Amino acid sequence: MFAAENGLKGDPRLEAISAAIRVVPDFPKKGIMFQDITTLLLDHKAFKHTVDIFVDRYKDMQISVVAGVEARGFMFGPSIALAIGAKFVPLRKPGKLPGKVISESYELEYGHDCLEMHVDAVEPRERVIIIDDLAATGGTLSAAISLMESQGAEVVECACVIGLPEVKGQHKLKGKPLYVLVEPSGLDKF
Amino acid sequence: MSGNKQEEDPRINGIKTKIRVVPDFPKKGIMFQDITTVLLDPKAFKDTIDLFVERYRDKNISVVAGIEARGFLFGPPIALAIGAKFVPLRKPKKLPGETIFEEYELEYGNDRLEMHVGAVEAGDRALVVDDLIATGGTLCAAINLLERVGAEVVECACVIELPELKGRQRLKGKPLCMLVEYR
Numbered sequence: 188m189f190a191a192e193n194g195l196k197g198d199p200r201l202e203a204i205s206a207a208i209r210v211v212p213d214f215p216k217k218g219i220m221f222q223d224i225t226t227l228l229l230d231h232k233a234f235k236h237t238v239d240i241f242v243d244r245y246k247d248m249q250i251s252v253v254a255g256v257e258a259r260g261f262m263f264g265p266s267i268a269l270a271i272g273a274k275f276v277p278l279r280k281p282g283k284l285p286g287k288v289i290s291e292s293y294e295l296e297y298g299h300d301c302l303e304m305h306v307d308a309v310e311p312r313e314r315v316i317i318i319d320d321l322a323a324t325g326g327t328l329s330a331a332i333s334l335m336e337s338q339g340a341e342v343v344e345c346a347c348v349i350g351l352p353e354v355k356g357q358h359k360l361k362g363k364p365l366y367v368l369v370e371p372s373g374l375d376k377f
Numbered sequence: 378m379s380g381n382k383q384e385e386d387p388r389i390n391g392i393k394t395k396i397r398v399v400p401d402f403p404k405k406g407i408m409f410q411d412i413t414t415v416l417l418d419p420k421a422f423k424d425t426i427d428l429f430v431e432r433y434r435d436k437n438i439s440v441v442a443g444i445e446a447r448g449f450l451f452g453p454p455i456a457l458a459i460g461a462k463f464v465p466l467r468k469p470k471k472l473p474g475e476t477i478f479e480e481y482e483l484e485y486g487n488d489r490l491e492m493h494v495g496a497v498e499a500g501d502r503a504l505v506v507d508d509l510i511a512t513g514g515t516l517c518a519a520i521n522l523l524e525r526v527g528a529e530v531v532e533c534a535c536v537i538e539l540p541e542l543k544g545r546q547r548l549k550g551k552p553l554c555m556l557v558e559y560r
Contacts, residue, residue: 209474211473211474214473215470215473221473223473223474225464225465225472225474225493225496228453228456228462228463228464228465229462229463229464229496230462231456231457231460231461231462234453234456234457234463235457238457257446258445258446258449258465258467258471261446261449261450262449262453262463262465263453265416265422265450265451265453265454266453266454266457268416268419268422269419269422269423269426269454272419273419274416274417274418274419275416275417275422275450276413276416276417277413277416277450279446282403283446284413285399285402285403285409285411286397286399286411286413305413308413308417
């Protein structure tokens with residue numbers, strides 16, 4: 188669900204966040220309007236608003252794990268984890284995590300990729316939120332949910348800064364709610 | 378303040394005990410310093426960030442540059458706490474906009490670090506953050522990128538140093554702040 192439909196309607200912070208995101212046409216290939224959050228990270232106030240909105244939402248939900256998807260999920264997840272007193276768990280591309288891992292593959296437009304997590308990172312019945320910068324098809328987030336559930340943890344919600352239109356209709360991924368701050372922006376930043 | 382280790386602070390030992398050493402990763406003979414176990418301990422992770430924030434909050438740092446990918450775990454929380462921009466320094470072809478790059482040496486061959494044009498401006502005071510300094514090659518590339526656009530690199534900050542690899546000497550005279558040594 189979008190934040191504006193869920194208690195934050197008219198919140199000026201959402202407009203600031205949206206305005207700070209840069210669109211880069213034809214990246215990584217023609218036809219894709221890439222949502223670049225690096226410009227959001229350059230805007231300290233807007234970046235802080237982003238983290239604060241997620242923290243306000245999750246701080247009283249007894250969340251013990253924030254899992255972030257490599258690499259842009261790493262830019263938001265740890266700050267949220269620190270503020271709510273949760274563990275941060277990185278979900279990584281294959282071969283990056285040094286210890287024993289479990290992995291889950293997911294489909295790309297052409298072919299597939301794989302997400303890994305350390306086996307000792309989450310425990311059964313832990314309450315988890317999964318963070319990424321953007322949700323498009325939901326494939327990566329679904330793989331992340333599978334990893335958590337394979338360890339007996341409970342995914343409370345998935346959270347993204349940006350949600351593409353195709354995600355709006357499906358509020359749930361594998362039955363789990365998705366919380367999104369803004370729709371894609373359309374303006375160049377610099 | 379070169380070579381500064383926060384020796385007296387009691388939080389350091391708590392962080393050190395949370396670092397997991399994984400032998401023979403990514404290849405035989407390497408004792409890999411795994412910081413994911415620090416991230417699993419909210420107190421140790423918070424202490425890590427707090428130690429850096431306390432050091433830098435009054436130094437007018439306008440940019441925290443983090444090196445992909447583990448620098449992204451520590452850099453943004455520091456940036457947020459001290460009121461600075463966060464700039465990711467990334468492997469090739471990840472950043473969507475116009476970039477500049479700096480090459481650096483690996484054991485076999487080279488790699489590149491990229492930064493968005495316009496992210497850092499002349500006169501910015503920068504901090505470079507990574508989880509660990511080994512040979513210093515990546516940090517040196519980061520310093521070069523920042524200096525090329527006219528920023529002043531104030532310091533490099535790492536959780537862990539491998540002093541035997543002498544990376545500290547490859548930082549173009551810039552000071553290094555680290556929390557934990559591994560010998």
